[in-house]
Amino acid sequence: MNQEYNFAYLDEQTKRMIRRAILKGLAIPGYQVPFASREMPMPYGWGTGGVQVSASVLTPEDTMKVIDQGADDTTNAVSIRKFFEKTAGVATSEETAKADVIQTRHRIPEEDLREDQILVYQVPIPEPLRFLEPRETETRKMHALEEYGLMHVKLYEDISKNGAISTSYAYPVKVEGRYVMDPSPIPKFDNPKLEMAAIQLFGAGREQRIYALPPYTKVVSLDFEDYPFEASKADHACDLCGSETSYLDEVIMDDAGGRMFVCSDTDFCHSRRAAGHVGAQGVPFEEDAA
Amino acid sequence: MHATALTGGFAEAPQDAARAFRAVMNVMARPGLIEVLTGAEPPAPMSRAAGTLALTLLDGNTPVHLAGALDCPDLRDWITFHTGAPFAGREHAAFAFGEWDDLLPLNGYPIGNPEYPDRGTTLVVEMPALETTGATLRGPGIKDTAALNLPDPAALQANAMQFPLGLDFFFTCGDRIAALPRSTKVEAA
Numbered sequence: 142m143n144q145e146y147n148f149a150y151l152d153e154q155t156k157r158m159i160r161r162a163i164l165k166g167l168a169i170p171g172y173q174v175p176f177a178s179r180e181m182p183m184p185y186g187w188g189t190g191g192v193q194v195s196a197s198v199l200t201p202e203d204t205m206k207v208i209d210q211g212a213d214d215t216t217n218a219v220s221i222r223k224f225f226e227k228t229a230g231v232a233t234s235e236e237t238a239k240a241d242v243i244q245t246r247h248r249i250p251e252e253d254l255r256e257d258q259i260l261v262y263q264v265p266i267p268e269p270l271r272f273l274e275p276r277e278t279e280t281r282k283m284h285a286l287e288e289y290g291l292m293h294v295k296l297y298e299d300i301s302k303n304g305a306i307s308t309s310y311a312y313p314v315k316v317e318g319r320y321v322m323d324p325s326p327i328p329k330f331d332n333p334k335l336e337m338a339a340i341q342l343f344g345a346g347r348e349q350r351i352y353a354l355p356p357y358t359k360v361v362s363l364d365f366e367d368y369p370f371e372a373s374k375a376d377h378a379c380d381l382c383g384s385e386t387s388y389l390d391e392v393i394m395d396d397a398g399g400r401m402f403v404c405s406d407t408d409f410c411h412s413r414r415a416a417g418h419v420g421a422q423g424v425p426f427e428e429d430a431a
Numbered sequence: 432m433h434a435t436a437l438t439g440g441f442a443e444a445p446q447d448a449a450r451a452f453r454a455v456m457n458v459m460a461r462p463g464l465i466e467v468l469t470g471a472e473p474p475a476p477m478s479r480a481a482g483t484l485a486l487t488l489l490d491g492n493t494p495v496h497l498a499g500a501l502d503c504p505d506l507r508d509w510i511t512f513h514t515g516a517p518f519a520g521r522e523h524a525a526f527a528f529g530e531w532d533d534l535l536p537l538n539g540y541p542i543g544n545p546e547y548p549d550r551g552t553t554l555v556v557e558m559p560a561l562e563t564t565g566a567t568l569r570g571p572g573i574k575d576t577a578a579l580n581l582p583d584p585a586a587l588q589a590n591a592m593q594f595p596l597g598l599d600f601f602f603t604c605g606d607r608i609a610a611l612p613r614s615t616k617v618e619a620a
Contacts, residue, residue: 148445156445157490160452164488165549167459168599168612170571174549198456200449285545317571317614319595338574340460355460355572355614 149196150228155179159197159351163342166353171316172284173267173350181346188221188246189346191263195244198259198342199225204232206240211248211388211405218246235408247310249331251387251409254339256356262325264345267352269313269323289321292363300368309373314360321363322352330374330388335360377402382413383420436508439472441486447471451487458601458610463568463577465561468608471513474505480603481528481555486513488526488553494519495526499533501557521552528555531582537590540598548595551613556582561604567618568611579609584619591616 147153155177162176181189199205205225209218213235221244222233234240237252244261254260266272270280273291283289292313299306312329316322324335325343335341341354354360364370375389380401387409389402401422404410414426441447447470454466473482489495495516497506510516521527521539540552558580565580566587579602581587590597590613597613611617 148449153444153448154490156448156452157488158492160456161488161493162549163456164459164553164599165551167456167572168614169548169595170614172548172595175547198449198453200453201446202450281546340456353460357574358571 146228148201148229149199149225150181151179151193151196155193156197159193162351163194163197163353166342166351167340167355169320170354170358171320171322171352173345173352176349176351178346178349182224183220185347186265187217188244188263190344190348190351191244191246191261191346192221192224192344193346194342194344194351195221195225195242195261196229198261199229199231199242201230203241204234204239206234206237206243206408207245208243208248208250208406208408209246210390211250211409212407214407236412237406237408247326247328248388248405249327249334249337251404251406254337256338258339260337260339260341262327262341262343264323264325264343264348264350266311267323267343267345267348267350269311269321284320287319289315292321293365296363296365300365306364306368306370312370313363315363316354317359318361322360324360328374328388329362329370330372332360332362332370333372375402378420379404379410379413380420380422382410382418382423384410384413384418435474435505436512439474439482439509440513441470448487451483454608455484455487455601455610458608459572459599459612461572461577462570462611462615463563463573463579463609465563465607465609467606468603469606474509476500476503476557477506477528478557478603479606480608481557481601482509483606484555484601484603484608485510485516485526485528489514489516491515491517493525494523495528496521496524496552498527498529501529501533524552526553526555528557530557537586537598542593542596542598545596548597551596551598553599553601555601555603558582558602558604561602561607561609565620567620568615569618570615572612573615578620579611581611581617584617587611588617588619 162174207218209215311326362370387404468480471482543551566584568577600611
């Protein structure tokens with residue numbers, strides 16, 4: 142650990158302010174608590190909100206995991222993991238089961254999370270109504286008055302134009318029958334997993350908002366009786382591990398239209414292959430092959 | 432100022448506050464759960480759990496209300512030295528500390544407004560005992576039901592009725608802490 146930084150980079154007063162916001166967020170599930178977001182040593186859009194929330198909840202004994210679209214080995218995930226190794230001295234892991242705090246960009250791990258785990262989301266636009274109503278003064282009133290008709294109109298227009306609700310990520314949810322919330326740009330495949338045993342914290346750095354879902358909070362994806370919500374994924378099995386239930390990325394293989402589908406959750410795929418599962422284009426797993 | 436005001440803080444502020452906050456967050460996220468909260472040694476009559484919570488969450492931006500026996504010079508000096516939090520009446524308090532009867536009436540505290548419900552006061556109630564029996568709790572953070580020996584279930588029911596406005600509670604006893612956010616539905620035993 143680098144002793145030139147305070148534990149987990151942020152100064153104590155900043156952490157106290159963020160911690161108070163997290164507590165109010167947990168007390169009012171789905172409500173976006175304003176907080177005085179700090180400049181971080183990375184640009185907005187790279188997870189500054191998630192990083193500030195993680196820095197405020199980490200303890201020295203924790204093991205941390207960071208994923209970007211499900212992958213542990215992409216630039217954003219690697220940088221943030223290194224940031225906390227350096228400034229907080231915490232252990233890191235790519236295994237979902239070993240992590241106490243998981244910071245994520247746009248995915249929920251395939252493996253069910255436990256009660257003692259914390260999932261921290263990086264959020265670009267926390268306001269689910271923002272693209273329907275650009276004025277903060279108005280969206281704030283709409284939440285206060287529980288005036289969410291506009292969101293249903295948007296979903297209805299999806300159906301009238303496309304024959305189905307075409308929103309496929311950042312699919313709006315209603316929390317405990319009160320606040321409409323943006324679950325961050327996770328695929329709608331992940332929406333049913335928002336009701337989980339772990340604590341979920343959402344941090345939006347540029348937009349200066351923190352919100353939260355306590356464990357087992359009731360989260361309902363908005364829909365209509367005749368067009369019920371559907372958690373969709375590519376109609377395919379993972380080509381590496383053969384899983385038919387995981388969320389898939391489509392990877393272009395060559396200039397001739399060759400492609401393969403692979404699990405977006407790299408740890409899930411890796412552990413399945415290690416257990417002997419082989420997909421259509423996969424090869425038997427060898428230690429250190431990855 | 433007595434010398435006692437200068438002692439009893441965190442030994443390693445960043446690490447101790449991080450561990451303390453984990454316990455505080457866990458109980459707020461899981462109403463009815465009781466956790467151990469230590470690290471600070473406040474002067475009497477404040478409990479260790481309430482003192483540790485104070486050092487974890489208070490600073491110059493959080494007006495504090497001390498009620499009843501807790502409103503004593505020793506404790507005021509201790510909070511001022513360690514946190515710098517200004518003292519205030521209940522109508523301006525971000526945090527209030529005291530025994531249940533001293534904190535009443537509940538309608539004197541800010542409960543937030545419809546556009547900013549987060550501006551409600553957090554009350555830290557010193558309890559003679561803390562047990563997972565008594566009133567039945569349901570709501571966010573609770574899988575089926577939980578139970579906690581609440582001081583006055585009817586008053587806390589009324590608080591939950593105001594959701595999303597309302598007060599949030601911590602209950603402390605010695606070095607143990609539990610919480611009851613406004614989102615929890617309370618049913619008297």
